[in-house]
Amino acid sequence: MKRSQINRVIDELIEVADREGFKLPPFAGWSPEDWKPKDAHYDHIRRTKCGWDVTDYGSGDFRHKGLVLLTMRNGYPDGSDRPDQKSFCEKIMLVDEQQVTPTHFHHRKTEDIINRGGGRLVCKVWKATEDEKRSDEHFELLKDGAVIDCPPGAEIALDPGESVTFRPRTYHEFWAAKGTGKVLAGEVSSVNDDEQDNRFLDDVARFPDIEEDEAPRHLLVSDY
Numbered sequence: 038m039k040r041s042q043i044n045r046v047i048d049e050l051i052e053v054a055d056r057e058g059f060k061l062p063p064f065a066g067w068s069p070e071d072w073k074p075k076d077a078h079y080d081h082i083r084r085t086k087c088g089w090d091v092t093d094y095g096s097g098d099f100r101h102k103g104l105v106l107l108t109m110r111n112g113y114p115d116g117s118d119r120p121d122q123k124s125f126c127e128k129i130m131l132v133d134e135q136q137v138t139p140t141h142f143h144h145r146k147t148e149d150i151i152n153r154g155g156g157r158l159v160c161k162v163w164k165a166t167e168d169e170k171r172s173d174e175h176f177e178l179l180k181d182g183a184v185i186d187c188p189p190g191a192e193i194a195l196d197p198g199e200s201v202t203f204r205p206r207t208y209h210e211f212w213a214a215k216g217t218g219k220v221l222a223g224e225v226s227s228v229n230d231d232e233q234d235n236r237f238l239d240d241v242a243r244f245p246d247i248e249e250d251e252a253p254r255h256l257l258v259s260d261y
């Protein structure tokens with residue numbers, strides 16, 4: 038991805054969050070210059086990979102296969118009991134109409150995906166089989182705390198305020214429905230570990246190669 042596009046989509050998330058009245062943590066607004074004097078007291082942010090994350094999953098087509106997100110809080114995936122450990126993670130994401138986050142599940146993470154405002158978010162879901170394929174079985178999951186029955190490949194529509202829970206080994210993909218507008222989507226989960234915990238159905242690159250065509254306005258977690 039070009040750095041200019043990364044800069045642009047981060048600014049857009051900041052703008053939409055502001056419009057929706059969703060306040061972001063201070064480090065969301067820090068420039069690379071702001072980061073420079075931040076000493077070891079700020080290592081928790083860096084080490085738990087809080088901050089900006091923009092990916093096109095290696096597609097070269099961010100608009101249709103990609104995601105911009107901010108990890109606002111997270112713990113260490115090693116489960117250690119250090120003084121700055123947390124057992125939870127929270128993210129905020131901006132999802133465009135028909136911009137797909139490709140099919141994946143998590144081995145350990147349980148997550149709620151939440152529509153925080155904007156258009157309609159659609160989540161398509163399957164149970165994973167033992168051999169990590171998409172199961173053709175019905176299964177149950179929680180939507181806003183209520184049990185619902187899901188046929189394989191069920192599409193769950195979330196309007197602002199609504200949420201769905203994905204337990205481990207639940208395949209999911211999501212996008213904003215056509216004609217409804219971009220969605221400010223939240224995620225509240227157990228600790229996030231992009232290195233070990235993601236199982237994408239198809240081969241994707243979780244972090245993009247970056248073409249430095251302009252100066253970064255925000256650091257990505259992969260820039261720390």
Ligand SMILES: [Fe+2]
Nearest residue numbers: 141143148209
């Ligand atoms: Fe996920």
